[in-house]
Structure formats: C-alpha cells, structure tokens
Amino acid sequence: MRSLLLSLQSEFYKSRKTLAFWAAIVLPLIICGLIAFGFLSNADKIIKMHFPSQVLWMNFSGGALGVMGMLILPFYVIFMAFSVNNIEHKNDTWKSLFAQPLNKFSIYAAKYLYAVILIFICLFLFALFTILSGYLLQALNSGFTFNGYSPVALLSKIYFKMFLSSLGILSLQFIISLIWSDFLKPMGIGFIGIIAGIIVATKGWEYAYFVPYSHPTLALSMTKSKNMDQLFSQEIYSSLIYAVILFVAGYFIVARKSIK
Amino acid sequence: MKDLIIETRGLNYYFGTQKVVDDLSLKVEKGSIYGFLGPNGAGKTTSIKILLNLLKSPADTVFLFGKEINSNRIASLKRLGALVEQPAIYAHLSGEENLYNRCMLLGINRTKAKEMLRLVGLEDAASKKAGKYSLGMKQRLGIALALLSDPELLLLDEPTNGLDPNGIIEIRNLMIELATKHQKTILVSSHLLAEIERIATHVGIINKGKLLFQGTINELHDLSKPMIELELNDIPKGQEFLTTNGYQILNSTEKKIILPFISTEECGRLNTLLIQHGFTVYSIYQIRKDLEHLFLDITKNN
Structure with a gap:
C-alpha cells in the first residue's frame, strides 16, 4: 500500500509540468467557457424562446455533453493512456522504475490509477464548470431562467456514468500504449476504435456493448431515453468488466516488458 | 573468505x-x-x-x-x-x-x-x-x-x-x-x-x-608471463646461435628476438654468452605482456 501511494505521488510529481496533467483542467475550462460565451452573446435569442428551467439547463449542458461521449472523452482517454506510459518510453526509464525497491504491481497500478484519477478530475471539472457557468450567466443576465432548477444531481449522475463508461477504453488503450512506444499506433487504433464505436452505437447494433469505444456514446444515448435513472446499465457493466480484465492482463505485460 | x-x-x-x-x-x-x-x-x-x-x-x-x-x-x-x-x-x-x-x-x-x-x-x-x-x-x-x-x-x-x-x-x-x-x-x-x-x-x-x-x-x-626482448647486431645469426644452444625462441622480428624470461641470472648468462661469441648486444630487457593483450588473448581463445 505504501508502495502504491509513493508511486502515485511520484506520478503526479513527474507529470505536473506536462500537457496531460494540465489538459485535465484546461480542457473543461475552455469548452465550458466557450459554451457560456456562446450563450451570453446569444442571450436575447435564447431568452425569447422561454425555455422552462430544466430544458434550458439541458440545452446548456448538452453543448458539452453532445460531443463529450463521441469525441472529447474517448480522445482524452486515449491521450491520457498514451501520455502516462510515454513518459517512461521517451526517457527509457522503465528499467530504473522497476529496479526501485517497490512492489512491481504497485508501480503499475499507480500508473493506471493516476490515469483514472485524471479522467475523473477532468469530468468532475466539466460538471462543475457547467453548473458554475450556468449560475454565472444567470447573474450576468437576469433574463435567463437557470435559477429555477438545480441540475447538480442530474449532471453529477451523467458525468459519473461517463466516467465509468470510459474505463474500458482506458484499460485497452493503456495496454496498447504500454506495448508500443510510438504515438501513431495508440492514436491510430484508438481513432479507428472511436469511429467503429460511434457507428455501432448509433446504428443500434444489438451487441454494441462488446465494443469498449462505444460505451460513452451508448451511456449518453441511454440517458436521453428510458434508462435515464439507471446508473449501472449494460454498457457500464461491460466497460467495468473490460477494465478489470485488461488491467490484470496489463500487469503481466508490464512484468515481462522490463526484460528488455 | x-x-x-x-x-x-x-x-x-x-x-x-x-x-x-x-x-x-x-x-x-x-x-x-x-x-x-x-x-x-x-x-x-x-x-x-x-x-x-x-x-x-x-x-x-x-x-x-x-x-x-x-x-x-x-x-x-x-x-x-x-x-x-x-x-x-x-x-x-x-x-x-x-x-x-x-x-x-x-x-x-x-x-x-x-x-x-x-x-x-x-x-x-x-x-x-x-x-x-x-x-x-x-x-x-x-x-x-x-x-x-x-x-x-x-x-x-x-x-x-x-x-x-x-x-x-x-x-x-x-x-x-x-x-x-x-x-x-x-x-x-x-x-x-x-x-x-x-x-x-x-x-x-x-x-x-x-x-x-x-x-x-x-x-x-x-597470468601474463614475463619475456626477454633482445636487440642484436645480427638477428638471423643470433637466432640460429640461440636455437643451437638450446634456447626457446618465442618470436623474432627484424630488430628483436623474444625469449621466455626465466631469471635475472639467466639473463646475465645469456648476455655473456652472446658477447663471447662475437655478437654486439644493443639491449636486453624484461617485458610483460600488457593487460590489453592479455585481455584480447583471453577473450579470443573463447
């Protein structure tokens, strides 16, 4: 346990000056900022439509959520998985990392956990900034009706679901980035995976949940329809099962990897 | 130990x-x-x-x-x-x-x-x-x-x-x-x-x-055996002379003859012998194969 915490602390220390770390903070800030700015500059038009509070919130948060499942989240996950491993590939530090007097599994688990934490932070900030910017818009222009409904519970749930749905992709991409040190393979495979995921998810293929890349899209489309209340739906289970199996498989790969 | x-x-x-x-x-x-x-x-x-x-x-x-x-x-x-x-x-x-x-x-x-x-x-x-x-x-x-x-x-x-x-x-x-x-x-x-x-x-x-x-x-x-390096006025003749007198010659070049080193006394005896038979000895000294060569030998024979 101590090994794990030390390794995790070191992961934060190592990457605190890298893009991967800052992207978790800057990405939600920029996207939420842009949407809020769009709402503010079109305030008159939007207010004229007289949306009920809840619909207004849905419209507002949908700006980020719409592209989230299909694009932002999968790409961010792919990038995170790449970047956590690339820091060791690039500097040729796998050897020295595994020659430390620390439990091998903790070193690996800390890396994985670090990626999970960053994805969590990123999604948490998306939810937080959406809510804050909504209330900020209300404060700037009292014509909005953001104050008539609290979206906290709903948005937390959606974003938490997004988080769970991304873990399958993370584990898969984590292994790919672990095996290959270059940028193109994880990105290429990830890109094809995302496209395939979008296709199977939107075409409503019965077994779409077998494709990890489809999970965020599926999770999101479910929330729009009947399964809104259900947190642990089919694709979330599938994502978690993928995550666990591939996480364990990744350990065996990393334990062999240090051979070279 | x-x-x-x-x-x-x-x-x-x-x-x-x-x-x-x-x-x-x-x-x-x-x-x-x-x-x-x-x-x-x-x-x-x-x-x-x-x-x-x-x-x-x-x-x-x-x-x-x-x-x-x-x-x-x-x-x-x-x-x-x-x-x-x-x-x-x-x-x-x-x-x-x-x-x-x-x-x-x-x-x-x-x-x-x-x-x-x-x-x-x-x-x-x-x-x-x-x-x-x-x-x-x-x-x-x-x-x-x-x-x-x-x-x-x-x-x-x-x-x-x-x-x-x-x-x-x-x-x-x-x-x-x-x-x-x-x-x-x-x-x-x-x-x-x-x-x-x-x-x-x-x-x-x-x-x-x-x-x-x-x-x-x-x-x-x-491990490196010491040797004697000998410089003479007439190498071919000297070489012949030494072999007939029962010396083992390890190597010879145009200017030098190399023999195994036995002892300092033996070195002196060799010198006297050569001079008594009309050779001019320019130099006679003990050499040791340096480690670099030793290393090459050891790794080559493997």
Whole structure:
C-alpha cells in the first residue's frame, strides 16, 4: 500500500509540468467557457424562446455533453493512456522504475490509477464548470431562467456514468500504449476504435456493448431515453468488466516488458 | 573468505533459445571494486539486469547480501544503487527534480538530493532541465541517482561511457573514494581494460556469456608471463646461435628476438654468452605482456 501511494505521488510529481496533467483542467475550462460565451452573446435569442428551467439547463449542458461521449472523452482517454506510459518510453526509464525497491504491481497500478484519477478530475471539472457557468450567466443576465432548477444531481449522475463508461477504453488503450512506444499506433487504433464505436452505437447494433469505444456514446444515448435513472446499465457493466480484465492482463505485460 | 555481497552459482540465462549467460559464477567480496570486463555483447548488461531482478533468474542461483534474490527482491534492491545503460532521467524535469522524484519513491529526505548534487558537481546546473544536460552531466546525474539511498552496493554499467578525459577521471576518483572511504562495494562493467586496471581490486572477464577469468588484479597480472626482448647486431645469426644452444625462441622480428624470461641470472648468462661469441648486444630487457593483450588473448581463445 505504501508502495502504491509513493508511486502515485511520484506520478503526479513527474507529470505536473506536462500537457496531460494540465489538459485535465484546461480542457473543461475552455469548452465550458466557450459554451457560456456562446450563450451570453446569444442571450436575447435564447431568452425569447422561454425555455422552462430544466430544458434550458439541458440545452446548456448538452453543448458539452453532445460531443463529450463521441469525441472529447474517448480522445482524452486515449491521450491520457498514451501520455502516462510515454513518459517512461521517451526517457527509457522503465528499467530504473522497476529496479526501485517497490512492489512491481504497485508501480503499475499507480500508473493506471493516476490515469483514472485524471479522467475523473477532468469530468468532475466539466460538471462543475457547467453548473458554475450556468449560475454565472444567470447573474450576468437576469433574463435567463437557470435559477429555477438545480441540475447538480442530474449532471453529477451523467458525468459519473461517463466516467465509468470510459474505463474500458482506458484499460485497452493503456495496454496498447504500454506495448508500443510510438504515438501513431495508440492514436491510430484508438481513432479507428472511436469511429467503429460511434457507428455501432448509433446504428443500434444489438451487441454494441462488446465494443469498449462505444460505451460513452451508448451511456449518453441511454440517458436521453428510458434508462435515464439507471446508473449501472449494460454498457457500464461491460466497460467495468473490460477494465478489470485488461488491467490484470496489463500487469503481466508490464512484468515481462522490463526484460528488455 | 570475506563476506560475498554478490554471488551467482552456475547461472544460465536464455533469450529465447540463445544462451546469453553461461554457467556464470560471480563472487564479489565486500568492499571491493569489481571490474566486470568483456567486449560489447558479452553479457555484461544482461548479468547486471539479472542482479537487479529486472530479468528473472532461476531459483537459488543469484544471491545478493547472502540472500536469494527472487524471494528477497525488495529487501535487496533497498541496499543497492544502479546505473544501467543510459542514465534513467526524465528530460522534462530539472536535475534537482529528478532527484526529488527518486527521493519520493525511496521515501527519503529531500536534503539528500542537494548533498548528491554537490557530490557529483551538478549544483550549478540543479535547476536546468536534465534534457539539456551534456552527456557527462547526464551520466553524473545517473550516478547521483544511484547513490541517493546511500546503498552498500553499487552496480555501474559502463559509467564512463561517452565522458571526456576529465569526466572519466572524476568518476574514477569518485568510485575509489566511495570504496575506500565509505566502504561501498562496487561492481563496474566496462569494455575498456585500461579503465578497470586503474581502479579495480578484483576482475571478472566475461565473453559470450562465459566467465573466463575471476580473481584479484594481481592474479590477472601474474597470468601474463614475463619475456626477454633482445636487440642484436645480427638477428638471423643470433637466432640460429640461440636455437643451437638450446634456447626457446618465442618470436623474432627484424630488430628483436623474444625469449621466455626465466631469471635475472639467466639473463646475465645469456648476455655473456652472446658477447663471447662475437655478437654486439644493443639491449636486453624484461617485458610483460600488457593487460590489453592479455585481455584480447583471453577473450579470443573463447
């Protein structure tokens, strides 16, 4: 346990000056900022439509959520998985990392956990900034009706679901980035995976949940329809099962990897 | 026999079907500087990786500090520091941050990092990005990282690789100081014999995975047989004369004849004999095959 915490602390220390770390903070800030700015500059038009509070919130948060499942989240996950491993590939530090007097599994688990934490932070900030910017818009222009409904519970749930749905992709991409040190393979495979995921998810293929890349899209489309209340739906289970199996498989790969 | 810090017993290691370490029995005594010599690709780095448990050794073949490595991995690693191949440095962090990161992993105080920077002479470059360091600076930072936990045993894989003469001398002095003043045991690999000859107390010579020689540096010297080099006015005639008088000639060139050295008295007798038979002796002296040649011979015959 101590090994794990030390390794995790070191992961934060190592990457605190890298893009991967800052992207978790800057990405939600920029996207939420842009949407809020769009709402503010079109305030008159939007207010004229007289949306009920809840619909207004849905419209507002949908700006980020719409592209989230299909694009932002999968790409961010792919990038995170790449970047956590690339820091060791690039500097040729796998050897020295595994020659430390620390439990091998903790070193690996800390890396994985670090990626999970960053994805969590990123999604948490998306939810937080959406809510804050909504209330900020209300404060700037009292014509909005953001104050008539609290979206906290709903948005937390959606974003938490997004988080769970991304873990399958993370584990898969984590292994790919672990095996290959270059940028193109994880990105290429990830890109094809995302496209395939979008296709199977939107075409409503019965077994779409077998494709990890489809999970965020599926999770999101479910929330729009009947399964809104259900947190642990089919694709979330599938994502978690993928995550666990591939996480364990990744350990065996990393334990062999240090051979070279 | 002193305590053995490193001991391998008939260690074999394969990459696929290729045998890269062949019946290796290393014995490294406490407080020694063990020069691990061999040409490129002889199995030095592989052996060091086995000692770090990066490559898994068969059970009961590798012992560090008297304990089997596979079952005492963490305890053993705690007591050693290593520099394998290129120094493992995060290029986007400064030299100081690289050391802080390692302090964190090892759970030791950060003040130790400053101390190490001073020791390897990187104080002025502490806040510079390690990626911008020169090769020599990187190597020194690598050594600082290896020394950070104040380990009893240091495994250094070609630590002077790519350094300029000044850097080589610095590292060499540092190693001698660590062994003599701080009683550390050092295993240092190299393909340069001259380098090892200057610092090592013990030598192991490896080629194609096999240990060809292991012993003290003096034992290695003793292996090289002394010879007499003789310069005469008439080499062909002298050669003929000596063979008829029962001398064994090892080698002769246009200017020199080389004979085995037996004793100084025998040298004098040879001189008198030659002069009495009308030869002019220009010079006669004892030579020793230098270690460089010895090394080549040892590794060639394998």
